[in-house]
Amino acid sequence: MNREDVVKKIKDMLLDGKTAPWKAEEISLQEGVPVPDNITAAVAARRAFVEEKSGHKFHHIVMPEKPYHVGYRCPNDGSLWTLAADDTYLRCGMCDTPLEILAEGERHKPLVNNYIGGVEDYYSYAGEVSVNGDVSKTFQNILCWGPGVGHLGISVGCFKLNKYGPIEVKVSDWGIAARNLSFVFDTESERQKARNLIQQQLPEIISRITRAHLADWGGEIDNVDFLYKQHHNDRILHCCFYSRFENHRGHGQNSHAAGMAKNIIDDLFRTKGITCRLSVVGMGRDGDLKPSPRNRRGRYVSAQQSIPIEDYEKSIGRPIEDFLSWIDLDYQGVTEEIGWQAYTGMGGEIIPAFYRTMKCNPRPYLVSCYQKVYAKTRGNDLIFGVELPNVEVGITSSPEGIIPPMAREALKMAGISRAKEYAAAAAAVTLAGEFNFATLHVQERMYTGR
Numbered sequence: 304m305n306r307e308d309v310v311k312k313i314k315d316m317l318l319d320g321k322t323a324p325w326k327a328e329e330i331s332l333q334e335g336v337p338v339p340d341n342i343t344a345a346v347a348a349r350r351a352f353v354e355e356k357s358g359h360k361f362h363h364i365v366m367p368e369k370p371y372h373v374g375y376r377c378p379n380d381g382s383l384w385t386l387a388a389d390d391t392y393l394r395c396g397m398c399d400t401p402l403e404i405l406a407e408g409e410r411h412k413p414l415v416n417n418y419i420g421g422v423e424d425y426y427s428y429a430g431e432v433s434v435n436g437d438v439s440k441t442f443q444n445i446l447c448w449g450p451g452v453g454h455l456g457i458s459v460g461c462f463k464l465n466k467y468g469p470i471e472v473k474v475s476d477w478g479i480a481a482r483n484l485s486f487v488f489d490t491e492s493e494r495q496k497a498r499n500l501i502q503q504q505l506p507e508i509i510s511r512i513t514r515a516h517l518a519d520w521g522g523e524i525d526n527v528d529f530l531y532k533q534h535h536n537d538r539i540l541h542c543c544f545y546s547r548f549e550n551h552r553g554h555g556q557n558s559h560a561a562g563m564a565k566n567i568i569d570d571l572f573r574t575k576g577i578t579c580r581l582s583v584v585g586m587g588r589d590g591d592l593k594p595s596p597r598n599r600r601g602r603y604v605s606a607q608q609s610i611p612i613e614d615y616e617k618s619i620g621r622p623i624e625d626f627l628s629w630i631d632l633d634y635q636g637v638t639e640e641i642g643w644q645a646y647t648g649m650g651g652e653i654i655p656a657f658y659r660t661m662k663c664n665p666r667p668y669l670v671s672c673y674q675k676v677y678a679k680t681r682g683n684d685l686i687f688g689v690e691l692p693n694v695e696v697g698i699t700s701s702p703e704g705i706i707p708p709m710a711r712e713a714l715k716m717a718g719i720s721r722a723k724e725y726a727a728a729a730a731a732v733t734l735a736g737e738f739n740f741a742t743l744h745v746q747e748r749m750y751t752g753r
Contacts (some may be wrong), residue, residue, distance in 0.1 A: 485585025607688030
């Protein structure tokens with residue numbers, strides 16, 4: 304059987320559910336395709352499978368000629384090097400000694416598990432997940448990861464959760480962008496006069512900054528709040544402008560809108576004779592790249608699945624109370640380590656992988672990668688869920704930068720056409736990864752080799 308026939312056979316097996324995506328290399332080898340060509344055939348089969356599932360063709364997420372890595376050893380210091388097959392610098396990165404290739408059976412592996420393409424970022428397929436609630440859709444999970452088997456855990460988690468029907472998701476209608484202005488006064492009376500003046504002029508300020516910076520992007524000022532602070536003699540007035548957007552991230556637009564508001568307010572102070580010693584954009588109060596439990600930016604999303612307790616007890620081989628105890632001890636540990644009730648386990652890896660894949664939002668994914676995991680019983684069911692309280696997300700282009708072609712392709716392949724769908728997909732794959740992660744831990748299989 305030639306390679307094209309093997310590719311088609313594996314693709315059809317994947318579509319019929321007769322095998323799993325991560326077994327494609329093994330099946331290709333069984334069909335007589337030699338190493339490392341069996342890896343090339345497996346990648347091609349997965350790509351054809353994803354194309355048929357999604358209804359879109361790969362154009363920009365390219366498949367290199369050699370979609371695998373090669374193992375080497377430095378004969379001088381004994382260090383091991385895993386390099387992409389098209390890497391031309393075959394010398395030790397520490398001592399510059401020419402590397403020696405490993406033995407035939409050890410040298411070749413896929414670039415990453417379930418690899419489907421990409422050169423600078425390696426894209427993987429991590430199964431599919433169905434959701435309902437505020438979003439009803441089935442997503443193809445495309446993720447950019449480094450080396451590791453995380454995508455397999457997500458695939459398994461999705462498979463397990465999909466058996467009980469679509470995952471229920473709740474997503475806020477709007478994403479919030481925030482930018483804070485700060486004013487410093489020497490006297491309490493000047494601060495109070497300034498507050499009253501800004502409050503009085505807010506309708507006109509909001510109208511002007513909306514027309515200039517928000518309207519073209521579907522944004523509107525949702526709220527403006529004030530906060531009094533004092534540092535020794537400095538009487539501080541914080542004035543935070545919140546904008547809301549449906550599909551646009553809005554951070555840049557809101558920042559410029561707040562900057563325009565600052566100029567308007569400074570002119571008002573001068574006109575009314577209010578003495579303000581310092582007028583600045585006070586970023587420390589608006590959550591800019593400072594994730595916390597009270598981050599004021601982003602979009603709320605949650606995902607949860609209901610699983611019969613009897614089924615889950617059979618799966619883990621122990622009472623449900625043991626699973627809840629594991630959740631509690633992990634919750635306690637996270638609280639003590641980082642100071643608040645959030646989990647950054649699998650989600651701390653999955654969400655960055657998701658952001659790297661779609662590339663339509665900033666790479667500093669710390670804005671959004673905090674999460675809360677919860678588990679409880681309700682009647683005869685286990686309820687397992689995650690909350691991402693402040694996912695910062697847009698799927699439209701922005702003055703801050705274009706959406707590259709690979710990102711648009713990944714969005715189409717995944718089935719994401721709105722910011723709410725992006726948030727729902729991110730929460731669903733995070734839930735799947737956390738569920739599989741927690742299940743393996745309570746089964747004592749994680750890292751133990753069992």
